[in-house]
Amino acid sequence: MCGPDPIDRPYPQAGRERQIFPSPVGWKGTGWQENEKELLARLGPDVVMMMGDNPALPRMPDRPKLLDFFRCRFNDITIRHLLTSGKKALDDGLDEKVVLACLLHDISNGCLVRPDHGYWGAQMIAPYVDEEVAWAVKYHQPLRYFADETVGYPYPTSYDAFFGPDYQAPEYIRRDAEHARNHRWYMTSRLVTKYDIYFFDMDEQIDPEIFTDIIGRHFREPEEGLGLDDTPSSHMWRTMIWPNNFL
Numbered sequence: 001m002c003g004p005d006p007i008d009r010p011y012p013q014a015g016r017e018r019q020i021f022p023s024p025v026g027w028k029g030t031g032w033q034e035n036e037k038e039l040l041a042r043l044g045p046d047v048v049m050m051m052g053d054n055p056a057l058p059r060m061p062d063r064p065k066l067l068d069f070f071r072c073r074f075n076d077i078t079i080r081h082l083l084t085s086g087k088k089a090l091d092d093g094l095d096e097k098v099v100l101a102c103l104l105h106d107i108s109n110g111c112l113v114r115p116d117h118g119y120w121g122a123q124m125i126a127p128y129v130d131e132e133v134a135w136a137v138k139y140h141q142p143l144r145y146f147a148d149e150t151v152g153y154p155y156p157t158s159y160d161a162f163f164g165p166d167y168q169a170p171e172y173i174r175r176d177a178e179h180a181r182n183h184r185w186y187m188t189s190r191l192v193t194k195y196d197i198y199f200f201d202m203d204e205q206i207d208p209e210i211f212t213d214i215i216g217r218h219f220r221e222p223e224e225g226l227g228l229d230d231t232p233s234s235h236m237w238r239t240m241i242w243p244n245n246f247l
Protein backbone atom coordinates (compact mmCIF):
# COMPACT_ATOMS: atom_id res chain seq x y z
CA MET A 1 0.00 0.00 0.00
CA CYS A 2 2.92 2.35 0.63
CA GLY A 3 3.84 4.22 -2.51
CA PRO A 4 7.22 4.39 -4.28
CA ASP A 5 10.14 5.22 -2.08
CA PRO A 6 11.56 8.61 -3.05
CA ILE A 7 13.06 9.13 0.41
CA ASP A 8 16.82 9.54 0.41
CA ARG A 9 17.54 10.32 4.06
CA PRO A 10 20.06 7.85 5.50
CA TYR A 11 19.05 5.25 8.07
CA PRO A 12 20.27 6.15 11.57
CA GLN A 13 22.79 4.12 13.61
CA ALA A 14 24.52 3.11 10.38
CA GLY A 15 26.73 0.05 10.34
CA ARG A 16 25.51 -1.26 13.70
CA GLU A 17 23.20 -4.03 14.74
CA ARG A 18 20.04 -2.31 15.99
CA GLN A 19 18.24 -4.37 18.63
CA ILE A 20 14.49 -4.10 19.17
CA PHE A 21 12.79 -4.44 22.54
CA PRO A 22 9.00 -4.33 21.94
CA SER A 23 6.74 -2.14 24.06
CA PRO A 24 5.48 -3.97 27.16
CA VAL A 25 1.89 -2.91 26.50
CA GLY A 26 1.82 -5.41 23.64
CA TRP A 27 3.49 -8.39 25.26
CA LYS A 28 2.76 -8.30 29.01
CA GLY A 29 0.92 -11.45 29.97
CA THR A 30 1.38 -13.17 26.62
CA GLY A 31 4.14 -15.52 27.72
CA TRP A 32 6.64 -13.75 25.47
CA GLN A 33 10.04 -14.19 27.03
CA GLU A 34 11.27 -10.83 28.28
CA ASN A 35 14.87 -10.36 27.11
CA GLU A 36 15.81 -6.79 28.02
CA LYS A 37 18.73 -7.88 30.22
CA GLU A 38 20.18 -10.03 27.45
CA LEU A 39 19.85 -7.25 24.88
CA LEU A 40 21.52 -4.74 27.20
CA ALA A 41 24.36 -7.18 27.88
CA ARG A 42 25.12 -7.31 24.14
CA LEU A 43 25.51 -3.54 23.74
CA GLY A 44 28.84 -2.41 22.33
CA PRO A 45 30.44 -0.36 19.55
CA ASP A 46 28.62 -2.43 16.92
CA VAL A 47 25.38 -3.20 18.77
CA VAL A 48 22.85 -0.58 19.85
CA MET A 49 19.16 -0.31 20.67
CA MET A 50 17.07 0.78 17.69
CA MET A 51 16.14 4.44 17.36
CA GLY A 52 14.55 5.96 14.27
CA ASP A 53 13.56 4.46 10.91
CA ASN A 54 13.38 0.68 10.91
CA PRO A 55 14.32 -0.73 7.48
CA ALA A 56 11.75 -3.51 8.02
CA LEU A 57 8.96 -0.92 7.75
CA PRO A 58 7.90 1.19 4.77
CA ARG A 59 9.54 4.60 5.01
CA MET A 60 7.39 7.50 6.04
CA PRO A 61 7.77 10.78 4.13
CA ASP A 62 9.70 13.58 5.86
CA ARG A 63 6.41 15.35 6.65
CA PRO A 64 3.85 12.58 7.11
CA LYS A 65 0.20 13.25 6.41
CA LEU A 66 -2.85 11.34 7.57
CA LEU A 67 -3.11 8.99 4.58
CA ASP A 68 0.62 8.14 4.82
CA PHE A 69 -0.19 6.35 8.07
CA PHE A 70 -2.90 4.38 6.30
CA ARG A 71 -0.52 3.40 3.49
CA CYS A 72 2.70 2.87 5.42
CA ARG A 73 1.74 1.79 8.90
CA PHE A 74 -1.73 0.30 9.36
CA ASN A 75 -2.22 -3.43 9.30
CA ASP A 76 -4.25 -4.91 6.49
CA ILE A 77 -7.48 -5.60 8.38
CA THR A 78 -7.57 -2.13 9.92
CA ILE A 79 -6.97 -0.26 6.69
CA ARG A 80 -9.59 -2.29 4.86
CA HIS A 81 -12.06 -1.89 7.72
CA LEU A 82 -11.61 1.89 7.97
CA LEU A 83 -11.75 2.50 4.22
CA THR A 84 -14.87 0.32 3.91
CA SER A 85 -16.58 2.01 6.83
CA GLY A 86 -15.80 5.47 5.44
CA LYS A 87 -16.86 4.55 1.92
CA LYS A 88 -20.21 3.09 3.03
CA ALA A 89 -20.92 6.31 4.92
CA LEU A 90 -19.83 8.34 1.89
CA ASP A 91 -22.00 6.30 -0.50
CA ASP A 92 -24.99 6.77 1.78
CA GLY A 93 -24.53 10.52 1.59
CA LEU A 94 -23.86 11.09 5.28
CA ASP A 95 -22.50 14.36 6.61
CA GLU A 96 -18.78 14.74 5.92
CA LYS A 97 -18.00 14.87 9.65
CA VAL A 98 -19.63 11.47 10.08
CA VAL A 99 -17.71 10.10 7.09
CA LEU A 100 -14.45 11.33 8.64
CA ALA A 101 -15.36 9.82 12.01
CA CYS A 102 -16.08 6.48 10.29
CA LEU A 103 -12.77 6.68 8.42
CA LEU A 104 -10.83 7.34 11.64
CA HIS A 105 -12.80 5.45 14.29
CA ASP A 106 -10.31 2.57 14.76
CA ILE A 107 -7.18 4.54 13.92
CA SER A 108 -5.50 3.44 17.16
CA ASN A 109 -5.86 -0.23 16.17
CA GLY A 110 -3.89 0.42 13.01
CA CYS A 111 -0.51 0.77 14.64
CA LEU A 112 -0.75 2.09 18.21
CA VAL A 113 -2.74 0.18 20.84
CA ARG A 114 -5.91 -1.90 20.82
CA PRO A 115 -7.12 -1.67 24.45
CA ASP A 116 -9.43 1.34 24.82
CA HIS A 117 -8.80 2.12 21.16
CA GLY A 118 -11.71 4.55 20.88
CA TYR A 119 -10.32 6.66 23.71
CA TRP A 120 -6.77 6.61 22.34
CA GLY A 121 -7.99 7.33 18.81
CA ALA A 122 -10.04 10.31 19.96
CA GLN A 123 -7.01 11.83 21.70
CA MET A 124 -4.83 11.23 18.67
CA ILE A 125 -7.08 13.13 16.30
CA ALA A 126 -8.46 15.76 18.70
CA PRO A 127 -5.98 18.55 17.79
CA TYR A 128 -6.77 18.15 14.08
CA VAL A 129 -10.52 17.66 13.79
CA ASP A 130 -13.79 19.19 14.91
CA GLU A 131 -14.54 18.35 18.55
CA GLU A 132 -17.62 16.41 17.46
CA VAL A 133 -15.54 14.04 15.31
CA ALA A 134 -13.16 13.19 18.15
CA TRP A 135 -16.13 12.78 20.49
CA ALA A 136 -17.79 10.35 18.10
CA VAL A 137 -14.60 8.30 17.82
CA LYS A 138 -14.25 8.11 21.61
CA TYR A 139 -17.83 7.06 22.27
CA HIS A 140 -18.18 4.58 19.41
CA GLN A 141 -16.28 2.17 21.65
CA PRO A 142 -18.79 2.05 24.55
CA LEU A 143 -21.80 2.44 22.25
CA ARG A 144 -20.78 -0.65 20.30
CA TYR A 145 -21.87 -2.81 23.25
CA PHE A 146 -25.44 -1.56 23.25
CA ALA A 147 -28.07 -2.06 20.55
CA ASP A 148 -30.20 0.77 19.22
CA GLU A 149 -33.01 -0.71 17.16
CA THR A 150 -34.23 2.75 16.14
CA VAL A 151 -31.25 3.08 13.79
CA GLY A 152 -31.01 -0.63 13.01
CA TYR A 153 -27.98 -1.26 15.20
CA PRO A 154 -28.03 -4.69 16.92
CA TYR A 155 -25.47 -6.03 19.39
CA PRO A 156 -22.64 -7.23 17.11
CA THR A 157 -22.54 -10.96 16.43
CA SER A 158 -18.78 -10.52 16.02
CA TYR A 159 -18.59 -9.61 19.74
CA ASP A 160 -20.20 -12.95 20.62
CA ALA A 161 -17.37 -14.57 18.67
CA PHE A 162 -14.65 -12.25 19.99
CA PHE A 163 -15.57 -12.28 23.67
CA GLY A 164 -18.03 -15.15 24.17
CA PRO A 165 -21.83 -14.85 24.20
CA ASP A 166 -21.98 -14.32 27.98
CA TYR A 167 -19.54 -11.38 28.00
CA GLN A 168 -20.65 -8.36 30.01
CA ALA A 169 -19.13 -4.94 29.29
CA PRO A 170 -17.35 -3.44 32.32
CA GLU A 171 -18.76 -0.61 34.39
CA TYR A 172 -16.82 2.20 32.72
CA ILE A 173 -18.15 1.12 29.31
CA ARG A 174 -21.73 1.10 30.64
CA ARG A 175 -21.23 4.50 32.27
CA ASP A 176 -19.77 6.06 29.13
CA ALA A 177 -22.42 4.56 26.83
CA GLU A 178 -25.09 6.03 29.10
CA HIS A 179 -23.37 9.41 28.98
CA ALA A 180 -23.19 9.24 25.18
CA ARG A 181 -26.85 8.26 24.84
CA ASN A 182 -27.88 11.49 26.55
CA HIS A 183 -25.49 13.74 24.64
CA ARG A 184 -26.41 16.05 21.75
CA TRP A 185 -23.83 14.35 19.53
CA TYR A 186 -25.18 10.87 20.25
CA MET A 187 -26.29 10.21 16.68
CA THR A 188 -22.87 11.11 15.23
CA SER A 189 -21.24 8.41 17.32
CA ARG A 190 -24.17 6.01 16.86
CA LEU A 191 -23.79 6.30 13.09
CA VAL A 192 -20.13 5.36 13.46
CA THR A 193 -21.23 2.15 15.19
CA LYS A 194 -23.77 1.52 12.45
CA TYR A 195 -21.06 1.70 9.78
CA ASP A 196 -18.58 -0.19 11.97
CA ILE A 197 -19.03 -3.46 10.15
CA TYR A 198 -16.46 -6.05 9.21
CA PHE A 199 -16.61 -7.02 5.58
CA PHE A 200 -13.99 -9.72 5.59
CA ASP A 201 -15.41 -11.21 2.41
CA MET A 202 -15.16 -7.95 0.52
CA ASP A 203 -12.30 -7.89 -1.90
CA GLU A 204 -13.07 -4.50 -3.37
CA GLN A 205 -9.90 -2.42 -3.29
CA ILE A 206 -10.72 1.06 -2.04
CA ASP A 207 -8.36 3.83 -3.02
CA PRO A 208 -7.65 5.96 0.09
CA GLU A 209 -7.47 8.99 -2.21
CA ILE A 210 -11.28 9.07 -2.50
CA PHE A 211 -11.18 10.70 0.95
CA THR A 212 -8.62 13.37 0.04
CA ASP A 213 -11.19 16.16 -0.34
CA ILE A 214 -13.01 15.37 2.90
CA ILE A 215 -9.72 15.14 4.76
CA GLY A 216 -8.67 18.43 3.21
CA ARG A 217 -11.82 20.12 4.46
CA HIS A 218 -12.02 18.55 7.91
CA PHE A 219 -8.56 17.41 9.03
CA ARG A 220 -5.96 20.10 9.78
CA GLU A 221 -2.73 18.58 8.49
CA PRO A 222 0.18 20.29 10.28
CA GLU A 223 2.83 21.85 8.08
CA GLU A 224 5.66 20.01 9.87
CA GLY A 225 3.93 16.66 9.40
CA LEU A 226 1.91 14.61 11.88
CA GLY A 227 4.14 13.68 14.79
CA LEU A 228 6.72 16.36 14.02
CA ASP A 229 4.41 19.16 15.10
CA ASP A 230 3.78 20.09 18.73
CA THR A 231 0.27 19.19 19.91
CA PRO A 232 -0.95 17.13 22.89
CA SER A 233 -0.99 14.03 20.65
CA SER A 234 2.12 14.51 18.47
CA HIS A 235 3.94 11.82 20.46
CA MET A 236 1.29 9.26 19.52
CA TRP A 237 1.85 9.85 15.81
CA ARG A 238 5.63 9.76 16.38
CA THR A 239 5.24 6.40 18.11
CA MET A 240 3.55 5.11 14.96
CA ILE A 241 6.34 6.48 12.77
CA TRP A 242 9.01 4.88 14.98
CA PRO A 243 7.22 2.05 16.84
CA ASN A 244 10.50 0.25 17.60
CA ASN A 245 12.30 3.11 19.35
CA PHE A 246 13.87 1.91 22.60
CA LEU A 247 12.97 5.16 24.36
Ligand SMILES: [Fe+2]
Pocket residue numbers: 105106117118140141196
Ligand atom coordinates in the same frame (compact mmCIF):
# COMPACT_ATOMS: atom_id res chain seq x y z
FE1 LIG B 1 -13.80 0.30 17.24
Ligand SMILES: [Fe+2]
Pocket residue numbers: 081105106196197
Ligand atom coordinates in the same frame (compact mmCIF):
# COMPACT_ATOMS: atom_id res chain seq x y z
FE1 LIG C 1 -14.42 -0.62 13.82
